[in-house]
Amino acid sequence: MAYPKEFKYTKTHEYIKVDGMQGTVGLTNYAQHELGDIVFVELPPVGKEFKQNDVFAVVESVKAVSDCYAPAAGKVVKVNEKLVEDPSLINKDPHGEGWIMVIELTNPADVNNLMDVATYEKFESEAGSHH
């Protein structure tokens, strides 16, 4: 699965797609693959504020549980309610239908210290080689 060029990526395998002052946040294809079949997502409440690297959601597979870290500071404006009924959307389409939340960026400069697609692809393939 190709990683979208317009996204920015974290070392903890989250992505953010910035659109003006808003960003759509989700887990990368690598993250969903490592977790396996996702069975549950604990979504943040709309209106909650996060600093960069705060835990904003928890995803669970049958035998693993993983915290998701905010790629940038912001306030939650929307969460993907579809994940409540069908958490497998993260497995099927992590970069699209499987998005987790949209935030209003409080410090857009946060995004500058994230990886671009080329750097992330390299990072991801090195992370993968340990397995």
Place this chain on the structure above:
Amino acid sequence: MPDTNEPLIFEMSRKGRTAYSLPALDVPAEDEKKLLPAGMVRAEGPDLPEVSEIDVIRHFVRMSRRQHGVDVDFYPLGSCTMKYNPKINERVVALPGLADIHPYANEALVQGALQLMYEMEKYLAEISGFDRVTLQPAAGAHGEFTGIQIIHAYHNAKGHKKSKVIVPDSAHGTNPATSAMVGYEIVQVKSNERGGVDLESLKSVLDDQVAALMLTNPNTLGLFDENIHVIADMVHKAGGLLYYDGANANAIMGYARPGDAGFDVCHLNLHKTFATPHGGGGPGSGPVGVKKELIPFLPTPTVEYDGQKYFLDYNHPQSIGKTKTFYGNFGVVVKAYTYIRAMGPDGLKRVSEDAVLNANYIMQALKKDYWLQYDRTCKHEFVLSGKWQKEKHGVKTLDIAKRLLDYGVHPPTVYFPMIVEEALMVEPTETESKETLDRFIKTMKEIAAESEKDPEMVKTAPHTTPVGRLDETLAARKPILRWKKEA
């Protein structure tokens, strides 16, 4: 095992069928509505199933036939000590004078029960090398909770504020979970190449914030930590205490006592070392032993003897309080007491010797067929790895475990401890004969051969069990946690 599905008892219900009988009311009946507030009364009983006695019995007997147990066949589940549960224990615990006594009965009417508890405390203190023992905790994890609370109270009484508990990376998951429940931050230390605590790593995390180090010894690799006295010294010098997780005490009776090795607090699992049945997951019992300076913090009540009679003593102002109602899982204590009296000191030592002998015997026989990360004398258990099978044939440890089911053997503990990849943790216990061990060795060798010749067959195992592999993802995504009447 029979492979016919057993319906749920609710699906067998027929209106008006009964399995009980009760005497008729022998006092004058009053109008229920006068006795209870109108809004609180229900017109009929809750919607429980209506079945006859034979339905109940056949249902559960058929279910039991779809269940593996120690009394069915070999159960080498690492870290769980699935030894044989002597039948005299079950007979004794059912004696009316032990089964049908009320916890609030006058002390004069429970002298036998109190004496048994008093003596049991002495036995466990002697076996583990501690000064006093409480029988209150209901399980191993509950013992940990009690023990860490005692450590917490001790530091508080001394006016020391501590924030951390150190746990090795090979530890049981309960250790960090317990410490977190008592409000501590968890710091992990690495294992060294011999499988023990890495002293450098320990040194780097020891400071005056450390409340305790929790250690299992032999550890979850089945290895005795050769530096235990050094570790104890280091932790004590930093102002911390040592907690002994007694999950693996079956390996050391009569050979080492945690109390002598510098530990300050320990729990013992009566359902492991002292042969009480696991009951499908409980009840257990997790008594906690402490050194002298920690006695004031034990849970209340303690059982005392004044030379004439036994009594319960609640007067311990520094006590952590209660971790369980009443005095612990008395029925489990009775069984373990009976076991200790059946074995005596030499018998218990023989238990540990045979447990260790049996484990080493299997380990040596299988180390050419399965990868053995730590090749040194083990104690009561050891950890093999399915790494070779996975790399060469794509057969994972999980597949090997499932294939064992086809041979009628319960698999070892798998994927634990986490520091060994594809781990298979084998604990044969002392109650298995050489023939059983030989059969297990042969089976494991056969599975290694099958993994090479017919990996698909192993990967799709089990083939002969009443049900095949289960869809755990489905169970977790769409949880069905109870039966409901169809609408």
Place this chain on the structure above:
Amino acid sequence: MKYLPNTDEDRQEMLAAIGARSVEDLFNDVPKEVKFKGQLKLPAAMSEPELLAHLSKLAAKNGDANDYACFLGGGVYDHFIPSTVAAVLSRNEFYTAYTPYQPEVSQGVLQSIFEYQTVICQITGMDVSQASMYDAGTAVAEAALMACAVTGRKEIVISEAVHPEYRAVLQTYIQAQDVKVHVAPAKDGQTDPEKLAALVNDQTAGVIIQNPNFFGCLEPVEEIEKIAHAKGALYVVDVDPISLGVLKAPGDYGADIVCGEGQPLGNPMSFGGPYLGFFAAKEKFVRRMAGRIIGQTLDVRGQRAWVLTLQTREQHIRREKATSNICSNEALNALAALVYLVTMGKQGLHEVAQLSLQKAHYAAKRITAQNGYELAFKAPFFKEFAVKTPVAPEKISAELAKKGILPGLDLAKFYPAYKNHLLVAVTERRTKDEIDALAAGLGGLK
């Protein structure tokens, strides 16, 4: 030695295969500094007949509920245990199994727990149940911690009329955590709703009551529900499961978590344990519930089957972030509770509860007919009630024991303010003759 099958010859063969000279060699890794050198000071081994005689002698020193008419309660009750319970519990496959980690060969235990979860939901009127806690005390403590986790708040309000031992366990569970417990006082044997309301605010995670409470009295459960929910706190109700044969289920009056002591359901009194704490909740809280849970699924052959599920809540995966450190349940006690409930069934539980209710009220009437005895509280009760006594309960207890009666619990043991109060419990096992003898015995004391 009969539990150890290895013969000396076996041992020699095995040592040879290992390449060790002696069994002692296998312990060379124990450093000499810590090696135990003496012999354990324990009594010598006993043969099976000697052992049975010894234990029988200890047992004979105890007064049990077959030789004594037991009117003691306080959370532990002498209800009748049908013969089906022992018959099922003695099945070796059930009692010698471990946790059902290998579901393909553990369908017996798994299905039984699934059925247990169902019957607990049926009697409590709740959506989901876990596989059981250690006892009611730890269940109450876990309920408090769960209420904090669900609401993100740090205060608990618990009624003074909740069993003092449950409150003590709760205190131990929260004392190292940043959680505060407020005790709402009782008045005339019931929780005082006004005083309770004064303690409940937007920091309250949970309101915990017991119904019937420790004094045996029914609580104003609907009033308290409104107080708890008005401030967004969870409503936790501890119940006597037998009472649910005649009393409305807590699910019907808005409880969020229902827990209680499962001992009365087919488990012997056994001097305080092992019992089980049942624990059920509304569905939306299921992922915050501690302990083992069994779920239904399908196997590869398409058959319905059962499996441990939602395990990511538990310590072996989440370690220090787990909902609790509990890693077992009281499976065999839960099995006893299940067999009890399906043996009694819908009608049987109703009848046990009715018999207990009627006999308790008959006993109250007979006792209060004696000179100097009166009911301590006016509130309605189920099967347990407190009486003021003209004689010290200690004396009552000692004197009536001579007549083969365990007359009840001295309330001052837990509530010093209630001097000369006796808490009397009456189950369906108590006969009219026994009740009359109790009343006469009390009346005859000076």
